[in-house]
Amino acid sequence: MKRLFKLSVGVYYYLQSSYKMWNVRRSQEDxxxxxxxxxxxxxxxxxRKPESxxxxxxxxxxxxxxxxTPAHVHSIVEMYVKHAFNPQLTLRLKEHILxxxxxxxxxxxxxxxxxxxxxxxxxxxxxxxxxxEFTAEFMxxxxxLMAIQEKTNYPEGSLTESLYKSFGVKDRFSVIQxxxxxxxx
Numbered sequence: 001m002k003r004l005f006k007l008s009v010g011v012y013y014y015l016q017s018s019y020k021m022w023n024v025r026r027s028q029e030d031x032x033x034x035x036x037x038x039x040x041x042x043x044x045x046x047x048r049k050p051e052s053x054x055x056x057x058x059x060x061x062x063x064x065x066x067x068x069t070p071a072h073v074h075s076i077v078e079m080y081v082k083h084a085f086n087p088q089l090t091l092r093l094k095e096h097i098l099x100x101x102x103x104x105x106x107x108x109x110x111x112x113x114x115x116x117x118x119x120x121x122x123x124x125x126x127x128x129x130x131x132x133e134f135t136a137e138f139m140x141x142x143x144x145l146m147a148i149q150e151k152t153n154y155p156e157g158s159l160t161e162s163l164y165k166s167f168g169v170k171d172r173f174s175v176i177q178x179x180x181x182x183x184x185x
Contacts, residue, residue: 031111033145036137039063044111044145051153054110058145060138070142072163073179078132078139079167080176085131087168093125093136094167097143101161104144106151117144 032043040062047055061067083090100116117140125136134142147160159178166175 033111034114034117034141036135036141038135038138040135040138042138042141042145046110047149047153049153052106054107054112054152056110056112056149056152058142058149060142070146071179072146072160073176074134075139075143075146076163076167076175076179078134079164080172081132082128083168086127089125089127091168093128093139094164096121096125097140097164098161100140100144101147101164104147104151106155107148112145112148112152114141114144115148117141 031045032041034042036042040060042058042060044056044058047057049055057069059067059069079090079094082093103116105115119137121140122135122137125140129135129137143160150157150160163175163179166178
């Protein structure tokens with residue numbers, strides 16, 4: 001009887017530690033949020049910022065490439081590339097993004113889900129896919145996730161919105177510098 005009890009205790013502790021290890025691995029794996037038509041996977045990982053327990057990190061993986069983390073500066077530089085190709089359409093994309101940013105709400109769950117994006121939002125901006133590294137679809141999804149992250153961690157924060165409002169209005173240097181330094185200045 002004593003052996004059976006010890007065996008039961010051993011199995012209990014084994015299962016408990018296995019469950020804890022599974023949870024640690026689970027929190028280190030990404031949660032896929034969206035896959036673009038070009039098969040770019042956009043996912044999130046739990047973040048570590050103390051501002052919110054729902055912090056997350058956005059990452060993406062293009063086919064046969066390593067995983068990367070998008071930054072504000074990538075989006076803004078991409079917008080300038082697209083603007084050189086088709087200024088009017090890029091400014092319409094900017095206005096669409098500003099509408100999206102105004103509707104984003106902080107979240108209290110993980111993983112986040114897209115709040116505004118719909119696949120039909122891509123169509124008017126398809127022409128912009130001819131230039132740059134990222135498609136309009138990718139830009140819309142990643143910018144929305146970065147905005148959700150910002151609103152969750154800093155409900156009064158507005159860096160993303162500020163960058164897009166400055167795009168096409170202020171000089172390139174000051175907008176890119178703001179994106180690199182990550183401050184509203």
